[in-house]
Structure formats: C-alpha cells, structure tokens
Amino acid sequence: MQDTARSKHSARNLHICESTKKLFALNFSSFIASRLTFQSKRTFSKLIVRIAIVGIMLGLGVMILSIAIVKGFKKEIREKVRGFAGDIQITKFDNNFSYENSPFMVDSAFIKKAHAQPLIKKVMPYATKPAIIKANGEIEGVVLKGVDKSYDWGIFKSTMESGKVINFADSVAAQKQIMISSYTAARLNLKVGDDFLMYFIQEPMRTRKFSIVGIFNVGVEDVDKTFVIGNLSIIQRLNDWTYREAGGFEVQVTDFDELKSANDQLNKVLPTYLRSYTVDETYPTIFEWLKLLDVNTQVMLVLMLIVAVINMISALLIMILERTSMIGMLKALGASNWSIQSIFLYNSAYLIGMGLLLGNLFGLGFSWFQHTTHFFKLDQASYYMKFVPIELSFSDVALLNLGTLIICLLVLLLPSMLVSKISPVRAIRFK
Incomplete structure (x- = not known):
C-alpha cells in the first residue's frame, strides 16, 4: 500500500515538473522574443523588420481594398441590372x-x-x-x-x-x-x-x-x-x-x-404556355464580366500573400543569422531547439500582428474614405458607374486577417528550423 502511494505521489510530482517545465519554456520564449522585438538595438535587423511590417501592412491593405472594390462593383452593377429587368423574366413560350x-x-x-x-x-x-x-x-x-x-x-x-x-x-x-x-x-x-x-x-x-x-x-x-x-x-x-x-x-x-x-x-x-429566364441569361456579357472580376481578385490575393510571406521569411532568416551567438549560448545553457524556435516564431507573430494592425487601419480607413466621399471617379461609359464603389463585411476582414496570420506562421516554421542546424560551440565563436 505504501509503495503504491509513493509511486502515485512520484508520478504526480513528475507531471507537475513536466507542466512547470513547459510553462517555463513558454514564458522563457515569450520573454526573450519580446526583448528582441521591442528592445533590440541592432539597426540592420530593425530596418529589415520594418520592411517586413510594411510589406504585411500593404499586402493586407491591398487585399481588403481588392475585396471591397470587387464586391462593390458586383453589387452596384448587379443591382442596377436586376432593378431594371427584374431577377427573372417570364414571356410567352x-x-x-x-x-x-x-x-x-x-x-x-x-x-x-x-x-x-x-x-x-x-x-x-x-x-x-x-x-x-x-x-x-x-x-x-x-x-x-x-x-x-x-x-x-x-x-x-x-x-x-x-x-x-x-x-x-x-x-x-x-x-x-x-x-x-x-x-x-x-x-x-x-x-x-x-x-x-x-x-x-x-x-x-x-x-x-x-x-x-x-x-x-x-x-x-x-x-x-x-x-x-x-x-x-x-x-x-x-x-x-x-x-x-x-x-x-x-x-x-x-x-x-x-x-x-x-x-x-x-x-x-x-x-405551359409561358417560359422563364434569369437576368444573367438576359444580360450574359455583363454577368460574365463580373465573374472575371472574381478571378482577378483571387490572383491579387495570392500575389499579395506571397509578397507578405517572402518579406517575413527574409526578416526571420536575417534575425536568426544576426542572433547566431545568442542561439549558441542558449543551447549551451540547455535550451531545446523548439524553445529557441519558439522565440523567433513569437517574434514573427509580434511583427505579423503589427503589420495586420497597420494593414487594417490602411485598408479599412481607405475604404471608409472612398465610401463616404466618392473621391476616386470612373468613366461611367466603361464601368457603369461614376465612382469606385465599396462593399465590405466584417466576415471578409476577419477571414483575411486570420488567413494571413495562419499562413505566415505555418510558412515560417520551415526557416525557423535553421536553429536546429546551429552548433553551440561554433555559434559562440561566430562573429
């Protein structure tokens, strides 16, 4: 009975130690990442980081504007056509x-x-x-x-x-x-x-x-x-x-x-003596053109996302190379590869978050400005309206932010694995 109680007590202590170790590693990685992000004095990495943030900001801002403008175009033109001709027309067969x-x-x-x-x-x-x-x-x-x-x-x-x-x-x-x-x-x-x-x-x-x-x-x-x-x-x-x-x-x-x-x-x-046909069958040219706008938007989203990812990968690789000595020191002190990887992933998450915040301010602010002022005009003969229309929903913005964050973090897992290839002895000597 005493042996059973001792084994249960030992298992509980071991579980507590493992949980404490994980929590410490998590807090340790987060602490180091925050120091690197907000208190780093290295001018070169700061420049690269700022470029990465601007890249994410512009990427997200352009994606928000692309969605808003395309949805605005589709809604305005569709409402005009269906407002005149109805959604379905019925004539004699x-x-x-x-x-x-x-x-x-x-x-x-x-x-x-x-x-x-x-x-x-x-x-x-x-x-x-x-x-x-x-x-x-x-x-x-x-x-x-x-x-x-x-x-x-x-x-x-x-x-x-x-x-x-x-x-x-x-x-x-x-x-x-x-x-x-x-x-x-x-x-x-x-x-x-x-x-x-x-x-x-x-x-x-x-x-x-x-x-x-x-x-x-x-x-x-x-x-x-x-x-x-x-x-x-x-x-x-x-x-x-x-x-x-x-x-x-x-x-x-x-x-x-x-x-x-x-x-x-x-x-x-x-x-039986009547037939029906929809508005997109009545005006096929207009609705086919609207479908092409969806393709253009998808291409634009992919390109902007690729630009944001490349910027973040470049920034992460430079930060890792600049911190080679620090990585070797942490490994020598017993830090695991994953805990060091987590430092740079946390750091990247901070940067991505800052880029997303600025991107939302840019995209939503520009959308609001155009929606309220109609500042940017169009040739109505070519585009069916006199100004650039804006139509945006909360779900679109939320999905763009979430998708950008998840894709960037997943893609950054690969370059962060460079940490495991760094030898402590050689890294400490690295200058």
Whole structure:
C-alpha cells in the first residue's frame, strides 16, 4: 500500500515538473522574443523588420481594398441590372425574341401561386414596343417599356437626374407621362416638362404625344441607350390588347444568391404556355464580366500573400543569422531547439500582428474614405458607374486577417528550423 502511494505521489510530482517545465519554456520564449522585438538595438535587423511590417501592412491593405472594390462593383452593377429587368423574366413560350412582345392573359391564379413560393418576392406585368422619337429636328429609335402601378421604382428613384417617376394615382395624366434616359435627352435636346411625338411603326402607323416627367441615368449602356419608360396601358391600346393582357412578367426574388432555386420554384407553378429566364441569361456579357472580376481578385490575393510571406521569411532568416551567438549560448545553457524556435516564431507573430494592425487601419480607413466621399471617379461609359464603389463585411476582414496570420506562421516554421542546424560551440565563436 505504501509503495503504491509513493509511486502515485512520484508520478504526480513528475507531471507537475513536466507542466512547470513547459510553462517555463513558454514564458522563457515569450520573454526573450519580446526583448528582441521591442528592445533590440541592432539597426540592420530593425530596418529589415520594418520592411517586413510594411510589406504585411500593404499586402493586407491591398487585399481588403481588392475585396471591397470587387464586391462593390458586383453589387452596384448587379443591382442596377436586376432593378431594371427584374431577377427573372417570364414571356410567352414561342419563337418571338423581338421587342414586340407576344401577348398573353394575366392569370391571377398563377400570380398568387408564385407569391406563395418562399423565394419569390414580387411579380410585375410589363410590355415593350419599339418606337421612334422625333423632337427638335432630331429622331431617335427607342423601346417603350410599359409598366403598371405595381412596378418597383427603386432603381429609378436612386438614379433619377431630374424630375420624378410616373404618377399612377392620376390615371388620366399617367397616359401621357414618360421617363427617358439622360443619353436620349442629350441626343434630342430635351428636359423635364418638354413634349415630343413618338411614332409606332405598325399598320396603320400610330403617333402619341408624351410629356417628360423624369430623366434617369441607370448607367447601364444597354438600358440608357434603348429604353424609355411609360404606362403599360398605352401599349395595350396600341396593340388592341385587353386590360388583362401583358407582354411578360418581371419577378423579384428574396435572395439573389438563390436565383436558380427561385427559378426552379417558379417553373413548378408556371403555365405551359409561358417560359422563364434569369437576368444573367438576359444580360450574359455583363454577368460574365463580373465573374472575371472574381478571378482577378483571387490572383491579387495570392500575389499579395506571397509578397507578405517572402518579406517575413527574409526578416526571420536575417534575425536568426544576426542572433547566431545568442542561439549558441542558449543551447549551451540547455535550451531545446523548439524553445529557441519558439522565440523567433513569437517574434514573427509580434511583427505579423503589427503589420495586420497597420494593414487594417490602411485598408479599412481607405475604404471608409472612398465610401463616404466618392473621391476616386470612373468613366461611367466603361464601368457603369461614376465612382469606385465599396462593399465590405466584417466576415471578409476577419477571414483575411486570420488567413494571413495562419499562413505566415505555418510558412515560417520551415526557416525557423535553421536553429536546429546551429552548433553551440561554433555559434559562440561566430562573429
């Protein structure tokens, strides 16, 4: 019994000694690393360390800005396109791909079933019809898009340069009200309040007089150069449709990331004489361009991370070489290879942390400045907007910081193993 108690006591003491040794080694490595980081008087290593910190700062800052700008571009352009055309368009199932829609009856039962789907937010009827505007001795070919009072004016209210949207509360006045783009207004020398004639090429040809109530600038060339916005009932009368007929539906979804799932839900309740297609199928060029931006961002992140890692590896190797005598002294005093490696890894973690802090200040500060001031401008004809957009979330910043820290520390494990190759006797003599 006494022997058993003694063996348990000895095992407990041994466990306590091992724990104390590990704790001491941890505190020892951390203490030495802090002295090297904050109280080192070696000018050459200080310069290299500062360069490494600046490299990490610029790398993280550029990565934050890259993510913020690309997400901003994607959101702004996507919202403009889907704000005008909807997320899903529904037309009659035929071979008509022109702007002169084939009519179908607006089925209230289908609209009710569509609204019952979890991912469907809103269903709005519309129709389009080609026309020619004649004003001030100039002519311009356009497409009249007719909408009704259920239309979501969000994108137009945010891009209105002058005037207002069509007022459907006054049904008589709404028949003559029309909205045109700033591009069309400039081409025809028109402004809010002006009247003009619009000619519809059909048999017989018909003419209608409209009054401009608003001038918009969506920023999407395909929209601004092509469309004017009017009342759906105008197209119904021109085409001799009934008030229950339309040329198509525009559908808004609750979550754009679930667009394909929403389209699948819609097809389950869609009548056989109708077909649906998503906004990225309507404007494939724009959405393919947005996908290329993701590739560019990934390349930028990899390059910036490589630069930060190379800077840290260079700084660590120089610090190890400069401290060769210290490494030999510590080994002679009984320090293990890992405890000495830990000194330099702690030192690197301090430096990486400082670089991350400065990088966050740089990236987030620059993003906030651009988001609030729109200081950096763009050519809207080429980029669909007048300024560099910014869109950033906390999760993006957190993942960039965590990923940079982990990758840098893991990569630095390899050069830190140089410590195990240093001989105590030769290192103490090293000068």
